[in-house]
Amino acid sequence: METLPPVKKRIGMFGGAxxxxxxxxxxxxxxxxxxxxxxxxxxxxxxxxxxxSRALSAxxxxxxMARLAFGDIPGVQVDERExxxxxxxxxxxxxxxxxxxxxxxxxxxxxxxxxxxxxxxWHRWREILDLAIICIADRAQSTLAGAQFDSYGxxxxxxxxxxxxxxxxxxxxxxxxxxxxxxxxxxMAELVPEAVARYISLHQLYGSH
Numbered sequence: 001m002e003t004l005p006p007v008k009k010r011i012g013m014f015g016g017a018x019x020x021x022x023x024x025x026x027x028x029x030x031x032x033x034x035x036x037x038x039x040x041x042x043x044x045x046x047x048x049x050x051x052x053s054r055a056l057s058a059x060x061x062x063x064x065m066a067r068l069a070f071g072d073i074p075g076v077q078v079d080e081r082e083x084x085x086x087x088x089x090x091x092x093x094x095x096x097x098x099x100x101x102x103x104x105x106x107x108x109x110x111x112x113x114x115x116x117x118x119x120x121x122w123h124r125w126r127e128i129l130d131l132a133i134i135c136i137a138d139r140a141q142s143t144l145a146g147a148q149f150d151s152y153g154x155x156x157x158x159x160x161x162x163x164x165x166x167x168x169x170x171x172x173x174x175x176x177x178x179x180x181x182x183x184x185x186x187x188m189a190e191l192v193p194e195a196v197a198r199y200i201s202l203h204q205l206y207g208s209h
Contacts, residue, residue: 006104008104008105008106009039009040009102009104009105009106010036010037010038010039010040010105010106010108011038011039011040011041011042011098011102011105011106011107011108012032012033012036012038012040012041012042012107012108012109012110012135013041013042013044013091013094013095013098013107013108013109013110013132014028014029014032014041014042014043014044014110015043015044015045015046015082015091015094016044016045016046017045017046017056017062017171018043018045018046018062018065018066018069018171019056019057019062019171019175020057020062020065020069020171020174020175020192020196020200020205020206021065021066021068021069021070021171021192021193021196022069022169022170022171022174022191022192022196023167023169023190023191023192023193024164024167024169024170025069025070026069026070026073026193027164027165027167028110028137028162028164029041029043029070029073029076030073031162031163031164032108032110032135032162033073033074033075033076035162035163036108036135036160036162038075038108039075040075040076040077041075041076041077041110042076042077042078042079042098043066043070043076043077043078043079044079044081044082044094045059045062045063045066045078045080045082045083046062046082046083046089047059047082047083047084047085047089048085048086048087048088048089057205057206059083061199061203061205062083063078063080063083064199065196065199065200066078068193068195068196068199069192069193069195069196079094081094081097082094090123090124091109091122091123091128092122092123092124092127092128092131095107095109095128095131095132096131099131106133107131107132107133108132108133108135108160109128109132109133109134109135110135110137110162111134111135111136111137112136112137113136113137113138113139116134116136116148116159119134126155129152129155129158132158133158133159133160134158134159134160135159135160135161135162136159136160136161136162137162137164138161138162138163138164139164139165139166139167169190169191173191174188174191174192174206175206177191178200178205178206178207179206179207185197188200
């Protein structure tokens with residue numbers, strides 16, 4: 001009797017500042033798990049974001065909001081390793097750690113189209129391609145095309161597309177609404193999960209941005 005090869009465990013990584021996590025992030029998480037049949041999706045709040053020009057909210061706040069936004073979604077683990085890591089945060093380090101913890105698993109890294117546009121500027125990007133399938137969130141009406149993958153030559157098959165509905169939501173918009181005092185309860189309910197909205201209000205986040 002022929003023995004079938006073991007099915008690889010599928011583990012995803014979705015990193016970001018999550019300052020704050022919003023409804024488009026939540027939609028991405030649900031669709032990533034569904035479309036790629038993931039066993040686990042690690043949501044990883046950024047620690048020391050060396051590449052961002054603005055200061056992020058305190059790690060404890062961003063971690064708490066991530067847990068409120070994603071913690072109840074089946075298959076999701078909110079991973080705090082980058083928040084705890086001293087010094088600059090690099091995706092390659094987290095992927096290497098996930099691979100070591102899950103030998104033989106297939107890793108998937110979920111990024112936005114804006115991040116894909118500058119992917120060759122990422123720290124040790126070639127090693128990232130060796131470790132993980134890069135899944136680019138492709139919102140409706142985007143210009144993401146297969147030709148962009150072809151530019152990577154033989155590594156072009158290391159990319160995949162995550163299809164998402166068009167959701168014009170951004171963390172920048174949410175922070176600006178809070179800072180201007182224009183963030184009505186109804187508008188915030190459209191932009192962030194209810195528990196995150198309560199947390200922002202309770203801790204008076206973004207008022208001084």
